[in-house]
Amino acid sequence: MVAGNRDGILHYGNGAEPQGLDPHVVTGVPENHIIRALFEGLAVKNPITLEPEPGVAESWEFSDEGRVITFFLNPEAKWSNGEQVTASDYVWSWNRALHPITGNEYSYMLFPVVNAEAYLKGEVTDFSEVGVKALNSTTLEVTLNAPTPYFVQLMDHYSTFAVHPETLMQFGEMTDRYTPWTRVGNIVSNGAFTLTEWSLNRRIVVDKSEHYWDRDKVSLNTVIFYPMENVVSEERMFRVEQLHYTQVVPLDKIPLYRDMPNTPYVQAPYLGTYYYLINTKRPPVDDVRVRKALAMSVDREKLVRTVLQETAVPAYSITPPDTLGYSPPKLFDYDPERARALLAEAGYPNGEGWPGLEILYNTNEGHRKIAVAIQQMWKSELGIDITITNQEWKVYLDSVTQIDFQVARRGWIGDYVDANNFLDLFITDGGNNNTNYSDPVYDDLILYAAPKAATREQRYALFMEAETMLMEEMPIIPIYTYTSKHLIHPSVTGLYSNLMDSLNLKYVELVPGRTLPEALR
Amino acid sequence: MLRFILIRILQALPVIFVVITATFFLVRSAPGGPFDQEKVVIPEVKKALEAQYRLDLPLHEQYIAYLGDLAHGDLGPSFKYPGRSVNEILFAGLPVTAELGLYALIIALCIGVTAGVFASLRPNTAQDYVPMSLAMIGICMPSFLLGPLLVLVFGIWLDWLPITGWGDIPGDKILPAVTLGSAYAAYIARLSRAGMLEILSQDYIRTARAKGLPEWRVVIQHALRGGLTPVIAFLGPAFAGLLAGSFVVETIFQIPGLGRFYVQAAFNRDYTMILGTTVFLSSLIVFFNLVSDIIAAWLNPRLRHQFQGGRS
Numbered sequence: 001m002v003a004g005n006r007d008g009i010l011h012y013g014n015g016a017e018p019q020g021l022d023p024h025v026v027t028g029v030p031e032n033h034i035i036r037a038l039f040e041g042l043a044v045k046n047p048i049t050l051e052p053e054p055g056v057a058e059s060w061e062f063s064d065e066g067r068v069i070t071f072f073l074n075p076e077a078k079w080s081n082g083e084q085v086t087a088s089d090y091v092w093s094w095n096r097a098l099h100p101i102t103g104n105e106y107s108y109m110l111f112p113v114v115n116a117e118a119y120l121k122g123e124v125t126d127f128s129e130v131g132v133k134a135l136n137s138t139t140l141e142v143t144l145n146a147p148t149p150y151f152v153q154l155m156d157h158y159s160t161f162a163v164h165p166e167t168l169m170q171f172g173e174m175t176d177r178y179t180p181w182t183r184v185g186n187i188v189s190n191g192a193f194t195l196t197e198w199s200l201n202r203r204i205v206v207d208k209s210e211h212y213w214d215r216d217k218v219s220l221n222t223v224i225f226y227p228m229e230n231v232v233s234e235e236r237m238f239r240v241e242q243l244h245y246t247q248v249v250p251l252d253k254i255p256l257y258r259d260m261p262n263t264p265y266v267q268a269p270y271l272g273t274y275y276y277l278i279n280t281k282r283p284p285v286d287d288v289r290v291r292k293a294l295a296m297s298v299d300r301e302k303l304v305r306t307v308l309q310e311t312a313v314p315a316y317s318i319t320p321p322d323t324l325g326y327s328p329p330k331l332f333d334y335d336p337e338r339a340r341a342l343l344a345e346a347g348y349p350n351g352e353g354w355p356g357l358e359i360l361y362n363t364n365e366g367h368r369k370i371a372v373a374i375q376q377m378w379k380s381e382l383g384i385d386i387t388i389t390n391q392e393w394k395v396y397l398d399s400v401t402q403i404d405f406q407v408a409r410r411g412w413i414g415d416y417v418d419a420n421n422f423l424d425l426f427i428t429d430g431g432n433n434n435t436n437y438s439d440p441v442y443d444d445l446i447l448y449a450a451p452k453a454a455t456r457e458q459r460y461a462l463f464m465e466a467e468t469m470l471m472e473e474m475p476i477i478p479i480y481t482y483t484s485k486h487l488i489h490p491s492v493t494g495l496y497s498n499l500m501d502s503l504n505l506k507y508v509e510l511v512p513g514r515t516l517p518e519a520l521r
Numbered sequence: 522m523l524r525f526i527l528i529r530i531l532q533a534l535p536v537i538f539v540v541i542t543a544t545f546f547l548v549r550s551a552p553g554g555p556f557d558q559e560k561v562v563i564p565e566v567k568k569a570l571e572a573q574y575r576l577d578l579p580l581h582e583q584y585i586a587y588l589g590d591l592a593h594g595d596l597g598p599s600f601k602y603p604g605r606s607v608n609e610i611l612f613a614g615l616p617v618t619a620e621l622g623l624y625a626l627i628i629a630l631c632i633g634v635t636a637g638v639f640a641s642l643r644p645n646t647a648q649d650y651v652p653m654s655l656a657m658i659g660i661c662m663p664s665f666l667l668g669p670l671l672v673l674v675f676g677i678w679l680d681w682l683p684i685t686g687w688g689d690i691p692g693d694k695i696l697p698a699v700t701l702g703s704a705y706a707a708y709i710a711r712l713s714r715a716g717m718l719e720i721l722s723q724d725y726i727r728t729a730r731a732k733g734l735p736e737w738r739v740v741i742q743h744a745l746r747g748g749l750t751p752v753i754a755f756l757g758p759a760f761a762g763l764l765a766g767s768f769v770v771e772t773i774f775q776i777p778g779l780g781r782f783y784v785q786a787a788f789n790r791d792y793t794m795i796l797g798t799t800v801f802l803s804s805l806i807v808f809f810n811l812v813s814d815i816i817a818a819w820l821n822p823r824l825r826h827q828f829q830g831g832r833s
Contacts, residue, residue, distance in 0.1 A: 022604060101572070237684070411559070
């Protein structure tokens with residue numbers, strides 16, 4: 001790795017083997033890291049503020065009160081075969097991303113576009129009716145259903161990326177999911193790096209692209225992504241300097257790393273919330289007083305301090321704090337006194353007559369520890385008996401989708417930095433609602449009122465109103481906000497912490513000569 | 522001999538067929554499907570995905586279609602890794618897993634047979650108890666404990682050997698092979714000790730000794746052949762077990778083999794991958810059992826005589 005520092009080779013621990021590298025087919029975090037090295041969207045996110053910055057589009061402007069966005073593509077934006085990236089490449093690619101046969105799980109990212117959802121659902125069959133037009137080779141006009149302040153941000157999500165039409169057609173139909181177009185030698189991409197090696201379950205190597213428009217800013221020559229599913233092995237590889245960067249850190253090693261002088265451990269808030277779903281139609285939790293009593297008797301500070309080793313932030317609502325300037329309301333606190341009173345009001349004074357309650361979680365040691373801690377808190381504060389049950393992942397997903405539980409563990413990681421991404425979970429019959437919560441006023445606020453808000457302040461005020469309503473009904477028990485946790489070698493610079501844990505390898509540099517702290521050698 | 526092999530192959534076919542059928546319907550009866558994710562998939566998208574992978578057909582038609590593909594040697598596309606076929610994933614992982622298994626087996630044989638024979642020469646003395654106790658520890662110690670222990674000692678404290686990878690750095694194959702082989706070494710030690718003890722009490726060994734042959738010739742020339750028969754019978758299933766069972770070792774040492782895919786496929790409900798790996802491994806087990814039967818028969822003079830009789 002010392003040689004790597006000199007030659008600009010970054011050794012990157014990347015979680016799991018990616019499912020694939022086709023931006024319209026895959027979903028997942030390891031895929032995201034590699035795809036965003038190989039491809040670039042119309043806009044990228046500033047690695048510090050997360051506000052949109054020029055990518056393939058050198059600028060964009062809003063018209064018709066924000067309903068129309070015109071992207072002006074950089075004429076220097078090139079595919080890795082030297083051809084220019086054109087506006088019609090985007091039209092073709094969005095047709096593919098939204099086509100009813102492709103089966104793109106992230107197609108909903110483009111739903112703000114006029115007729116996009118109808119096209120996916122087969123209600124509109126002519127793609128020219130969808131609100132995306134190439135006015136000329138470098139001008140792309142996008143018409144939205146309603147002003148969508150976060151839409152430009154979505155251009156940095158791989159499901160909205162352009163792919164090279166001729167390359168795909170060379171290996172199959174536009175809508176094919178499994179052709180070899182993403183393999184080494186076949187793939188044509190437009191990002192800062194190009195694919196040079198893909199050894200299944202071993203490593204993926206990308207090299208600096210000679211055709212990338214902003215290549216002068218790219219410092220790294222090569223990035224090697226290692227699929228590291230075993231977090232213990234990953235940490236070990238870091239310690240013997242075989243990796244510059246780890247995707248995670250084993251929980252039991254964190255206190256050790258944190259106390260180290262010049263520690264390579266980096267922890268930052270992350271756009272995700274860990275919470276318990278409540279089935280609001282099943283007794284005893286169909287009573288809002290019971291739900292509140294449960295929420296108020298979880299000592300989140302203590303949970304974070306003990307079980308979670310300070311690697312999380314207590315949460316009292318669904319949206320993570322400071323989501324692009326929006327912070328959620330805090331309507332309650334740890335208050336066992338009040339919780340006991342509410343439980344008594346609901347007819348279970350000191351837990352008498354309590355019919356029992358079951359917490360469901362997917363099999364995982366971390367989830368089990370949290371469930372056990374909460375079980376004990378509820379037992380000691382409220383005097384009620386709780387059982388905990390685990391299910392294998394897919395079985396658990398089935399139970400959650402069928403809303404076949406009383407209380408179930410859940411996590412939500414944001415797709416884009418906006419409160420909407422958390423609050424629209426709970427619209428009536430939303431696919432990820434899973435609580436039977438339904439309130440037409442709430443639906444109206446999220447679906448119709450907020451998109452029409454003229455300013456960011458007004459929009460956030462409407463979100464605040466909706467989130468307050470939500471937490472007064474308490475269909476979920478928020479527990480904590482996630483953090484991202486990495487080990488980063490001191491030779492790495494330009495790798496910033498942000499809420500999306502979003503990495504732009506373009507800015508990363510390696511400084512030779514820096515070594516791990518004394519304590520690790 | 523050919524007839525014997527042919528009959529055994531014919532016997533194996535229905536076994537594999539039953540395995541395929543049972544696996545096919547069992548994985549389908551498990552709750553959840555390959556496209557269920559934490560973030561719920563839009564119904565239209567899910568339908569499109571199911572259509573792309575023929576999951577929209579009635580189950581019996583899917584079954585017949587699968588058997589049709591299988592007859593052509595096509596195990597289908599992977600659900601979890603779009604763009605890759607199950608055949609491709611299997612053949613990418615197999616050489617690595619087979620190589621690991623082979624090294625582990627060689628290590629297991631060298632250590633196991635030496636320890637077993639050594640122990641059998643002086644039964645119920647320290648020369649017997651020490652290696653056999655070690656073997657007992659070897660059997661009891663799971664590879665997820667032994668692996669990290671070896672890594673700690675040889676990789677981190679002594680800094681002699683690399684701790685991950687496969688073929689990237691010289692010497693990175695040693696720790697995984699030793700970890701995987703040690704449990705089998707222990708079994709082989711016990712088997713060869715038992716086999717040798719039985720043979721060493723036979724009349725023909727006494728005759729050989731009575732002839733005045735040196736002890737090493739008695740052991741190597743006369744006793745080993747019969748004494749190791751149980752070991753050889755164990756080798757077939759052991760190798761198949763090494764292939765299927767290297768999952769833990771492959772995970773600890775980040776080895777790009779087959780074992781990881783085999784286990785993950787079940788968690789992912791990657792139907793074609795589960796079926797593909799199961800069919801493949803069950804065929805391997807059947808094959809290696811057959812091979813070890815043939816070798817055992819060859820080594821056993823009575824059975825060998827039968828074959829020769831049958832052929833003439």
